[in-house]
Amino acid sequence: MPPTAERKDFEATKKLRSVMGQYFADLGRGPTEGKKTAWCTSVGPAELLRALGFNVYFPENHGAMLGAARMAADLIPLANARGFSPDICSYLTSDVGSYLKGESPLQKMKLSGPPKADVLVYNTNQCRDVKDWFQFYAREWGVPCLGIHTPRSLDGVDEPLVGHVARQIQQLVEPLEPIAGRRLDIDRLREVVDLSRQTTVLWKAVLETAAQRPSPLSFFDGTIQMGPAVVIRGLPEAVDYYRLLLAELQQRIAAGVAAVEGEKFRIYWEGMPIWGKLSSLAAQFLELRMCVVASTYCNSWIFEDLDPACPFESMARAYSSIFICRSEEYKQAYVGKMVARFQADGILYHDSKTCPNNSNNRYGMPQRLQKELHKPYLVINGDLNDLRLYSEEQTRTSIEAFVEQMAQE
Numbered sequence: 001m002p003p004t005a006e007r008k009d010f011e012a013t014k015k016l017r018s019v020m021g022q023y024f025a026d027l028g029r030g031p032t033e034g035k036k037t038a039w040c041t042s043v044g045p046a047e048l049l050r051a052l053g054f055n056v057y058f059p060e061n062h063g064a065m066l067g068a069a070r071m072a073a074d075l076i077p078l079a080n081a082r083g084f085s086p087d088i089c090s091y092l093t094s095d096v097g098s099y100l101k102g103e104s105p106l107q108k109m110k111l112s113g114p115p116k117a118d119v120l121v122y123n124t125n126q127c128r129d130v131k132d133w134f135q136f137y138a139r140e141w142g143v144p145c146l147g148i149h150t151p152r153s154l155d156g157v158d159e160p161l162v163g164h165v166a167r168q169i170q171q172l173v174e175p176l177e178p179i180a181g182r183r184l185d186i187d188r189l190r191e192v193v194d195l196s197r198q199t200t201v202l203w204k205a206v207l208e209t210a211a212q213r214p215s216p217l218s219f220f221d222g223t224i225q226m227g228p229a230v231v232i233r234g235l236p237e238a239v240d241y242y243r244l245l246l247a248e249l250q251q252r253i254a255a256g257v258a259a260v261e262g263e264k265f266r267i268y269w270e271g272m273p274i275w276g277k278l279s280s281l282a283a284q285f286l287e288l289r290m291c292v293v294a295s296t297y298c299n300s301w302i303f304e305d306l307d308p309a310c311p312f313e314s315m316a317r318a319y320s321s322i323f324i325c326r327s328e329e330y331k332q333a334y335v336g337k338m339v340a341r342f343q344a345d346g347i348l349y350h351d352s353k354t355c356p357n358n359s360n361n362r363y364g365m366p367q368r369l370q371k372e373l374h375k376p377y378l379v380i381n382g383d384l385n386d387l388r389l390y391s392e393e394q395t396r397t398s399i400e401a402f403v404e405q406m407a408q409e
């Protein structure tokens with residue numbers, strides 16, 4: 001076995017820390033500066049909320065922080081005691097548990113915890129759990145909870161559907177304006193949509209660099225680097241950050257710098273990250289010379305349909321076209337295309353117990369894609385946050401066997 005390779009951090013990550021730190025500082029200061037806070041689902045109408053002057057907070061990001069900090073297993077039982085089943089989204093149960101216990105990783109960032117919402121705005125494009133999650137806080141705080149109900153399992157995204165969703169986004173304006181204390185300025189909305197679109201284009205370009213051999217970027221880098229695409233899309237800082245990161249990736253490509261030294265195997269990761277185990281998985285993958293070159297998860301924050309010329313329709317189209325609300329046929333074709341585009345040698349499916357919405361191994365896709373692509377696959381059982389549902393030993397052994405299988409192909 002060659003000496004263990006080191007994970008290479010990006011120079012740009014220093015800037016990432018300051019950009020994300022600023023975002024959280026702004027959230028913390030918001031109420032004292034008279035700014036209103038809107039909670040938004042990760043693929044919700046963030047552009048509209050920003051254009052109305054809200055500080056926008058994304059509780060799924062907090063859920064991921066609770067997972068990465070390995071606080072979830074202690075917090076989930078508190079939510080269970082309030083009637084939230086251990087089988088539902090562990091972001092939801094970790095976050096509600098964190099609220100009930102008054103403990104949050106944000107406290108290390110000098111915030112008392114997540115900012116209290118003046119309004120909560122969801123989109124059910126990803127799942128129903130987000131609506132139930134937001135309604136919990138709406139009841140706790142007596143604040144409005146508004147939302148968009150997007151059809152799911154879509155083969156295509158046609159005009160009637162876009163119209164249906166666009167009307168729902170437009171209908172949010174009336175109840176949001178009095179909470180925001182201002183009227184919507186359509187030019188400001190166009191500006192924010194344009195900044196989100198630029199963020200998306202750059203984020204996609206960042207992820208596309210992994211099509212190179214060797215790849216300068218891995219999924220484990222992506223789960224860190226995606227922060228601005230999720231929480232500050234629509235702000236110029238996100239655009240500036242991805243320009244910086246992309247330039248560094250291009251330098252890596254020019255210099256032949258690999259994210260995984262001696263890259264031997266290239267993998268597609270389908271499903272959620274296992275937040276509390278990212279470091280140990282990244283270390284094992286480095287050891288095995290295996291690079292996760294693409295994933296459904298990191299690609300889920302690419303919204304190419306955004307268009308400042310038609311902000312409502314384009315938001316509706318962009319947020320209804322994401323992978324998670326598409327049909328099984330669409331998803332299978334998408335994963336097949338990604339495997340070819342990124343020259344992956346195999347597919348790893350994470351069956352995340354508490355998120356059926358992001359677990360695409362359950363209806364025969366691995367078997368069908370294996371038949372079609374002639375590439376090996378591995379299903380690992382785990383969870384995004386609840387590490388009681390994950391066996392490290394079993395997963396390590398399965399990954400080693402998977403590598404052996406790929407080596408024989």
Ligand code: SF4
Binds near residue numbers: 091126128130357
């Ligand atoms: S998509 Fe999954 S992880 Fe995300 S909020 Fe819904 S149930 Fe939770």
